[in-house]
Amino acid sequence: MEMILVVDHEKCTGCRACEMVCSVKHTGVNNPTRSRINVIKWPMEGFDLPMLCQQCEEAPCIAVCPKDALSQDLVLGRVTLNYDLCIGCKMCVTACPFGGMGIDTVVQRVIKCDLCDGDPTCVRFCDPGALQYVPASTVNLMKKRDAGWKFSELMKKSSLISSNE
């Protein structure tokens, strides 16, 4: 079953634990500039948004890669990067509209989210549940459920009001 990593910015507390564990998992060191995920913060407005590779279906990075180092992995539903083929031209970094492709300046190569081969570390450590790894086929059902819950609460209230009148 294809799974996707979804972000619910309303639940994000901006704590950046995802950056920390991503960096440690992939590099053994904590350095947010080497993390595949980054929380973009507007500290004075209190708005936080985790940003990472969206694993596009029509991925611009795949399109521009001159060496076919990037490709679709249909099993895990991700865009994979083959370092054996990568020449480090960074065209993918330029092409990605989200900043999903980054550059690790220590080892001098491009980096992107690999969904930790099907068990994303960031999701495991996201206590508020802003990051979730869910089946792609039912991802909209979660949103429908949330929206439906608000709706049902409203209906309960309005029926209370009308029965009181």
Add this chain to the structure above:
Amino acid sequence: MALNRKIAYIDLTTGEFKTAPIPIEMRELYLGGRGLDMYLLYNHIEPGVDPLGPDNVLTVSAGLLGATLASASTRTHIGAKSPLTGFIGSSNMGGYFAPELRWAGFDHLVIKGKAESPSYLWIHNGEIEIRDASDVWGENVFDTQELIRQELGDPEVKVLCIGIAGENMVRYANVMTGMKDAAGRSGMGAVMGSKNLKAIAVRGTMDLEIRFPEQALEYNQSLIEHISSTKFAKIMQKWGTMFIYGVTNTTGLVRVRNFQLNQQVGGNIECEHIEKYALGTEGCYGCIIHCRHKYQIREGPHAGIYGQGPEYTSQGAFGMEVGCNEFETVLVANHLVNKYGLDTLETGSMIAWAMELYEKGILTDEDTGNLKLEWGNDEVVLEMIKLIAERKGLGDILAEGPLRAAKKIGKDSIKYLIHVKGMSNLHSDERPTPSLALGIATGSRGSDHLRSRPAIDLYHLPQELLRKIYGGPKPYDGPLSSDYTSYEGKPRMVLWQEMMYEAIDSVGVCKFHSIFLSPNLIAFEELSKLIYYNTGLEFTPEEIWDIADRAYTIERLFNIREGLTREHDWLVDRYFDEPTPVGLPIVRNKSIDREKFKQMIDEYYEMHGWDENGVPRPETLEKLGLDAEPSHKL
């Protein structure tokens, strides 16, 4: 590895600086953060210097576990000789500054001298620069941070700064980063102001190596699973520290109207009111507790205010203490103190004290500039905050802190002060709780609930659990009591918490993850594992205790060198002479018994290995390896 972070000595007078590695031996003696800061202060500050003069030394540091896989490894510690008490000044804050400081290559900054004109420090990837701050001098805390980020052209720069209160050297001005992270106590902002240092900006992209990444990830996950499964975490995540008000106010353990009552009947400031204003919660770096609310006032005269918090302290300072019953006053006042860079607790206490003086006729309309300092007068409270920050009118006197202000006002004003060592108490009423009273009386930085408060004493925990917590890691088989009104066994609790907080401050992890408000969280055992997996340093729980003991004793030595005597470890007379008037039956009509309290202090000194005057005995110093201090190794 996580230990290859440096110390930087910065002289603002000459503009020179040098850096040095921190030897492993010093880590083994003091860990880092608060512990090592205390060593540095004891070694670099000459006895008797003017806290607001160029000879005072300001330290800024990250803890040993800063930015590692220990949840909430985020605390920044700031130290100096306190302009408020004249003793040790020490305060720490959350936010994102300490991790960034570590990524920039530093763990400790030792700042000396005084800049000729307003300046700020720019620290990035091992480099230090002193830059002109005349553009941001006079700006509030929020704008200063944004302006510096704009000037440096990087939105990820973390800024630690003072507001106008710090510039005006209000003796309890704080140092801030973000919307609400404040190193509030003991006047560290005034020290920065006296050095013409408006801000410190950092940005770093250097690796911070984790010694055993796999094990550290695994252990951290099990730890956060445990923490987030506790009811304490669930309540904190929902309500923040404001939940405490519900318990303490109901019981009658709060201070209302300076010290007149111990319960606020009819107050509308319990945490549930935040729901009307909240936009969600925000976490510090790597923290799962995310205890601060983001709030916005949408209507009324204060519409448009956006802030973070408030904490229990602000509820007390601008709710109970000054007799305001409305939650919105707390929100607005909290926003104002953050904006101006004032310590919320001290500000509220000073205003409450002035209100009692006004009620008693010691302050008149002439003194207050026709401000009606009456209980519950919200507008006057908000006005006074501004006057204190700007040092205008009566605010100029109150800005001097409790003892100096009392001296200026004269008459009987000192009788109404609620302070220890010249620092105002938290708005809690410790008369029914001897353990908490002992904690504030002996705290090294003055009256303080974050030095040694055994808050879980209030939970009526069973004996076995108390024994499990307080019985180790150093053996103790004396009495322990579940009854918080008892004097029995309380010195051990205070001592244990002292060591716990010293250790947790030294590794730079938030106290809310340790045994402070919940008996189920981490203590020495877990710290030992966290330190090992993240840094590779091996300490047994007993060794961590010894390190904490060493650091706490050096704080004591610093204070003694500045003239501290046994008399300073004492409460004001009102604690002994005025029994509590209201509250639940268990706390009614309680006051502290002088004789028993004296015995508690004796017992506490004895446990520390201090003599009857509170001076560490030579053999204690020898045991802790402090007999040759100051040793000037760093």
Add this chain to the structure above:
Amino acid sequence: MTTGTSDKKRKRIGQVRCQNCFERFSPQKGVDRTSCPECGWEWYISWSGELAKIRKPVWDSWEEHIAETRKKTK
């Protein structure tokens, strides 16, 4: 997701602890006012999901309770 809550801890989730007598009890789900089955003191309750919390005392009956408790202890 990341949290596993043990049965023992789960039992505590809907409980509150009377701030007068320290007795743990479970208020009926959703009520905003209840009294302690042990000592009878009245409390306002607030809820966040399943989590119950004592909001504040019912101040009107406050002094009444205090007087009664005094009588009992005398």
